[in-house]
Amino acid sequence: MPLPLATGQDRKHQERLKEAAGGIPGHVAVIMDGNGRWAKRRGLPRIAGHNEGVNSVRDIVEACGQLGVQFLTLYAFSTENWKRPQDEVSLLMRLLLRALRDERDRLHQNEVRLRAIGDITALPQDVRDELSAAIDMMRNNTGLTLVLALSYSGRWDIAGAMRRMAHDIKAGVLTPESVSEQIVGQYLSTRDLPDPDLLIRTSAERRISNFLLWELAYSEMVFADEFWPTFRRKHLYAAIAEYQKRERRFGMVSEQVQQPSPNVHPLQRVLNSVAKL
Numbered sequence: 001m002p003l004p005l006a007t008g009q010d011r012k013h014q015e016r017l018k019e020a021a022g023g024i025p026g027h028v029a030v031i032m033d034g035n036g037r038w039a040k041r042r043g044l045p046r047i048a049g050h051n052e053g054v055n056s057v058r059d060i061v062e063a064c065g066q067l068g069v070q071f072l073t074l075y076a077f078s079t080e081n082w083k084r085p086q087d088e089v090s091l092l093m094r095l096l097l098r099a100l101r102d103e104r105d106r107l108h109q110n111e112v113r114l115r116a117i118g119d120i121t122a123l124p125q126d127v128r129d130e131l132s133a134a135i136d137m138m139r140n141n142t143g144l145t146l147v148l149a150l151s152y153s154g155r156w157d158i159a160g161a162m163r164r165m166a167h168d169i170k171a172g173v174l175t176p177e178s179v180s181e182q183i184v185g186q187y188l189s190t191r192d193l194p195d196p197d198l199l200i201r202t203s204a205e206r207r208i209s210n211f212l213l214w215e216l217a218y219s220e221m222v223f224a225d226e227f228w229p230t231f232r233r234k235h236l237y238a239a240i241a242e243y244q245k246r247e248r249r250f251g252m253v254s255e256q257v258q259q260p261s262p263n264v265h266p267l268q269r270v271l272n273s274v275a276k277l
């Protein structure tokens, strides 16, 4: 079944973004922050914020699919989150389990492919089972790839990559001289994912918090003021519009990266360059 199409104003908004210079980011990564504060401000328990956060996840996944984003990576549970009070950790795991069960069919119908990165072995067995069943079910889908970072941290992944490289060097499969950036990338859990084009962090905090440390080297970062439970597609559109205004130079100079895009109307190009001033 095809993805439900955006309608009305929403569709117009999406069309404008798709036509704009800068294009739709191929890989969007999100640090979903502020669930606890959202709940606290309403006099609710923290888990109520995580609960409402699932509704934001649903909306952002659907909007990303409609926009043609290819990869969406969500920081759902960090290695450090295990240090939270035990009851919050348990409730988060129950919530994850329920979300996987409740959303699985809808994601599948929407052609979403599911992936997970992180120390999955640390998750409770029922969560692991549900996760691998969902991944299996969606294995051959061709739409958006949704990557859940679970029990994940950038340092955890880099340390694991170094350990695996050391083993391979010891086994004679790899030589120290051949270790390049490309080789390191192949030892990470993100080896088959493109680097994120855009990182969004909600709740007005400006930190990376141990997320995709290697992969974010040249990502554009947008920090949104909304807490995650109130972050919905209109905020995503604003973040993408902000991304489209940025000039990505990858360490080069402006003239090297400016290529006239044949798909952009000359008048639009002038308007875009005025907007950048």
Ligand code: FPP
Binding pocket: 032, 033, 034, 035, 036, 037, 038, 050, 051, 053, 054, 057, 074, 075, 076, 077, 078, 081, 095, 096, 099, 100, 148, 228
């Ligand atoms: C950060 O807010 C959020 C998390 C640690 C968990 C995110 C989880 C969800 C949105 C629900 C499950 C996700 C999926 C993919 C179904 P915080 O608790 O750190 O907020 P605070 O900084 O205000 O305390």
